[in-house]
Amino acid sequence: DAGVIQSPRHEVTEMGQEVTLRCKPISGHDYLFWYRQTMMRGLELLIYFNNNVPIDDSGMPEDRFSAKMPNASFSTLKIQPSEPRDSAVYFCASSLKYNSPLHFGNGTRLTVT
């Protein structure tokens, strides 16, 4: 089992550009979560999916953020347009059930200049 796979590991972009983060969850996991980690706010849940359906997106900071899960093995988090305050580490995680321990990917470190 390769675990949760995220790409890219690092992304540096200029303000105003579109950014797309990618995630492949563990096969068989029904839940997929997108988290953002910053020094100020720690780990924040942005959105989660159950069986590819978005369930709770109340953590998505603004309309500039969107997430999709077109199938059970792939999800994207898109920021358009990006801003410097979006700079953070973005983690994808998956789990068998909602209350099961999360399996995290290694994250994408996003820097917006």
Added chain:
Amino acid sequence: DQQVKQNSPSLSVQEGRISILNCDYTNSMFDYFLWYKKYPAEGPTFLISISSIKDKNEDGRFTVFLNKSAKHLSLHIVPSQPGDSAVYFCAAIGGNNRLAFGKGNQVVVIP
């Protein structure tokens, strides 16, 4: 609104000694608690959990204690090893609440 709080952001401990990490929560609906460990440039990994029906759970060198009346839990690592140097996150879930994380504690084990 930080529902899970981890004070004392960093801890240094001598190898072989006990590391104690503390976590407080505010939401009485939380009924399942987890600890995650994170190395630099990696995602958090699950370490140990405890249900609210228990007050202690042990797994090898790691023990989690839960005091529901005080809304407090702690993680004990004994004996501490250099490989335990990492950031430890406390997390809680329950009711209709989403999983909430604390901001983490940095542990440094000195050989």
